[in-house]
Amino acid sequence: MRVMVVGSLLTTGVFDLDDIVVSLSQRQVLGLILFAVFLIVPIGVSRFPHKGDPEKTPPLVAMQKQMGLERLNGGVFFIAIVMWGVIFGSLLFGLFAVIWQLVLSSQPNPEISKEVWDWRFSLAKLAALTATLGAVVALPFTLVRLGLNQKQTETATEALFNDKIDNAVSDLHAQRQVTKWLDGIAQNGWEDDVTRRNGAIDRLLGLAIEEREAAPRIARMLSVYVKELTREFPAKTAPETDDPEILREWTLKLQVARSDMQNAVQVLGRLRTASGLELPNSAIDLTGVNLQGFDLSDLNFEVVSFKNAQLQGADLSETRLKEANFNHSRLQGADFFKAQLQGATLFDTPHQMANFFAAQLKEANLSFVQWRGADLKHAEMQGADLISAQLLGADLRYAEFDKETNLTVALLRGAAVSDLDFTDVSIEPEQLQKMFGDASVILPDGHGPKHENWPEHWSKKTLEWDEFETQWRAFQHSIGQDPYNPE
Numbered sequence: 001m002r003v004m005v006v007g008s009l010l011t012t013g014v015f016d017l018d019d020i021v022v023s024l025s026q027r028q029v030l031g032l033i034l035f036a037v038f039l040i041v042p043i044g045v046s047r048f049p050h051k052g053d054p055e056k057t058p059p060l061v062a063m064q065k066q067m068g069l070e071r072l073n074g075g076v077f078f079i080a081i082v083m084w085g086v087i088f089g090s091l092l093f094g095l096f097a098v099i100w101q102l103v104l105s106s107q108p109n110p111e112i113s114k115e116v117w118d119w120r121f122s123l124a125k126l127a128a129l130t131a132t133l134g135a136v137v138a139l140p141f142t143l144v145r146l147g148l149n150q151k152q153t154e155t156a157t158e159a160l161f162n163d164k165i166d167n168a169v170s171d172l173h174a175q176r177q178v179t180k181w182l183d184g185i186a187q188n189g190w191e192d193d194v195t196r197r198n199g200a201i202d203r204l205l206g207l208a209i210e211e212r213e214a215a216p217r218i219a220r221m222l223s224v225y226v227k228e229l230t231r232e233f234p235a236k237t238a239p240e241t242d243d244p245e246i247l248r249e250w251t252l253k254l255q256v257a258r259s260d261m262q263n264a265v266q267v268l269g270r271l272r273t274a275s276g277l278e279l280p281n282s283a284i285d286l287t288g289v290n291l292q293g294f295d296l297s298d299l300n301f302e303v304v305s306f307k308n309a310q311l312q313g314a315d316l317s318e319t320r321l322k323e324a325n326f327n328h329s330r331l332q333g334a335d336f337f338k339a340q341l342q343g344a345t346l347f348d349t350p351h352q353m354a355n356f357f358a359a360q361l362k363e364a365n366l367s368f369v370q371w372r373g374a375d376l377k378h379a380e381m382q383g384a385d386l387i388s389a390q391l392l393g394a395d396l397r398y399a400e401f402d403k404e405t406n407l408t409v410a411l412l413r414g415a416a417v418s419d420l421d422f423t424d425v426s427i428e429p430e431q432l433q434k435m436f437g438d439a440s441v442i443l444p445d446g447h448g449p450k451h452e453n454w455p456e457h458w459s460k461k462t463l464e465w466d467e468f469e470t471q472w473r474a475f476q477h478s479i480g481q482d483p484y485n486p487e
Contacts, residue, residue, distance in 0.1 A: 084139065091133040094125075161211055165218070168207065171200035172225055197260040205267045208275045215275035219283040222264045226289050233257035235290040235310035238332060244373070244484045251313040251333030254293035262294050269299025269319070297335075363404075372486045386410045393476060393486025397468075401425045414481040416472045417441050418463070429453060436475045438463045 174196040179186050204222065208215040236254065239246050256262045268284050271277075281303045288308040297315045302322040309329045317337035326346045331354045338358045345365040356376045363383040373393040383404035393414040401407075403424035410431065417437040423446045432443070438459040439449045447453055449460040457475060459468075476483050 084136070088133070088136050091129055091136060095129045095133055161207070161214070164207055165204070165214065168200045168203040169221060171196050171203075172221075173197075174200070194258065194260050198263050201260060201263045201267055205270065205274060208271055212275040212277045215271050215277045216279050216283040219268060219271055219279055220285075222268050223283075223285045226261055226264050226268075226286065229258060229261050230288065230290045233261070233290060235292050235312075235330075238312060238330065247332055251293075254313040254333075256293050257290055261290070265289075265291065265294060265296060266299065268304075269296060269301055272300045272302075373484070381405055391415055393481060393483060396420065407431065414476045414479060414483075414486050416468075418468060434479075436472045438468060 174193040175190045176193040176196075177188060178191050179188055181187070201222070204218045208218050239250055241247065265286065268286075271284075272279055284301065284304045286301075286309055287305045289310070291306075291309055291311050291314050293313045294311075295315045296319055297317045298319060300320045301324055302320050303324065304321075305325045306329050307325050307327045309326070311326075311329055311331050311334045313333045314331075315335045316339050317335050318339060319336075320340045321336075321344050322340055323343040324341070324345070326344060326349050328347070329349050331346075331349050333354065335355045336357075336359045337355055338360075339356070340360045341356075341364050342360050342362040343364060344361070346369050347365055348368045348370070350370045354371065354374060356371075356374055356379050358378040359376070360380045361384050362380050363385075364381070365385045366381075366389050367385050367387040368389065369386075370390045371394060372390055373395075374391060375395050376391075376399055377395050378398045378400075379396075380400045382400055382402040384401075385406045387406055387408045387410070389407075389410045391410060391412050394412070395416050397416055397418045397420070399417070399420055401420065401422065403426070405425055407425065407427050412431050413434040415435045417435055419440045420437070421442045422432075422444050423442050425444060427444060432453075433455050435455075436458065437455070438461065440462045441458075442448065443451060443453060449458075454460070457478075459471060463471065473483050476486070481487065
C-alpha cells in the first residue's frame with residue numbers, strides 16, 4: 001500500500017498524476033498516525049479527573065507547579081517532557097559515541113587527508129553536540145527562572161493593587177482641620193473630609209473594574225462603611241400618623257444624611273455591572289441602614305438584604321431587586337416605578353404612598369405587607385404570595401395575576417381593578433364584593449358582567465379613565481373609606 005499526495009491541479013480542475021510530489025509508504029503512514037496519537041492522547045487524558053489520593057499531588061503536577069507552568073495543559077506538559085527526554089537522551093548518546101570514536105581512533109597521519117578531515121569532523125560534532133546538549137539541559141532551569149520571575153511580577157502587581165485599596169480605604173476615614181468661631185474666639189478642630197471620602201469611593205469602583213476579583217472585597221468594605229455612618233447619622237423617625245398629607249410632607253423634606261453615604265450605596269449598586277462579576281449573596285449587606293431620600297434608581301441590588309432598612313422617600317425606580325429581602329423595612333413614600341422585584345421578600349413592610357407602578361413582583365413574598373392605597377397599576381404579580389396582605393384601597397388596574405398568585409385572606413376592601421383576568425386566580429367572592437371594577441375584568445372561571453356572581457356595584461360596561469376614577473372614589477365613600485387614608 002502506498003499513499004500519494006497530489007501537488008497541484010490543472011487549470012481544468014482535473015488531477016494530474018504527473019504532479020505527484022510526495023510518496024509515503026505504509027510504514028511511514030503508520031508512523032505518522034502513531035505520532036499524532038502520541039500528541040493527542042495525553043491532552044485528552046489530562047481532561048479526566050484524577051482518581052488517586054486527593055491529598056497527594058501527582059508527581060507530574062508537582063513538577064509542573066515547580067516550573068511555574070500551572071496554566072499549561074497537563075497533556076501538553078507531558079508531551080513536552082517526553083520530547084525533551086527523547087532529545088536529551090539522543091544528544092547524550094551521540095556525545096558519548098563521538099567521544100568513544102575519538103578515543104579509539106589513532107593519531108591521524110597528516111599526509112592522509114581523509115583521516116585528517118574525519119578527525120576534524122569528529123571534533124566539530126563533539127563541539128556541536130556539547131553546545132546543543134548544554135542548551136537542552138539549561139531549558140528546564142530557564143523555564144523555572146521565568147516562572148519565578150512571573151510569580152515575582154504577579155506578587156509585585158498584587159502588592160501594588162493592595163496598596164491602592166489600602167490608600168482608598170484610608171481616605172474613607174479622611175478628616176480635615178477647620179477653624180470655628182465660638183463666642184468670638186477662633187478654635188481649631190477636625191471634621192470629616194466628605195469630598196475626599198467621595199473620591200475614595202469612586203477610586204474603589206475603579207479598582208473593582210481594574211481587578212474584577214476584588215469586587216466582593218470592595219462590596220463588603222462599602223457595606224461596613226454605610227453601616228458605620230448609619231450609627232452616626234441614624235434615620236429620622238416618621239410621624240406617628242396615618243394622615244397621608246402629613247406623611248407626604250415629611251417624606252418630601254427628607255434629605256440625604258451624607259453625600260458619601262449615598263455615593264457608597266450607588267457604587268454598591270453598580271459593582272455587578274462594572275466588574276462583570278456575579279457577587280456572592282452576602283457581599284452587599286444593607287441591613288438596617290439609613291437610606292432615607294437616597295437616589296437608587298436604575299441600579300442592581302439583586303439578592304441584597306434591606307431588612308429593617310429605612311427607605312422612606314427613596315427612589316428605586318427601574319432598579320433590579322430580584323430576590324431582595326425587604327422584611328420589616330420602611331418604605332413610606334418610596335418609588336418603585338418599573339422596579340424588578342421578582343422573588344423579592346417584602347414581609348410586613350409599611351409603605352404609605354409607595355409607588356409600585358409597573359413593578360415586576362413575580363413570585364414575590366408580599367405576605368402581611370401593609371400597602372394601603374398602594375399604586376400597583378400594571379404590576380406583574382404572577383406567583384406572588386399575598387397572604388394576609390393589606391391592600392385596602394389599592395389601585396390594581398391592569399395588574400397581572402395567575403393561578404399561582406396567592407390572595408388568601410388578603411384585605412382588598414376599596415381596591416380597584418380593571419383590565420384584569422381572574423380566570424385562574426383563587427379569589428373569594430367576598431373579596432370581589434369589597435372591591436370595585438368594570439366590565440374589562442374577567443371573573444374566576446371566565447365569567448363576565450352577565451353572570452350571576454358579578455358584583456352589583458361593579459359597572460357592567462368598560463369605563464373611561466376619568467369615569468372609572470369618579471365611580472371608584474364614590475364607592476369608597478359609600479363604604480366609609482377615605483381614599484387618601486384607606487382603612
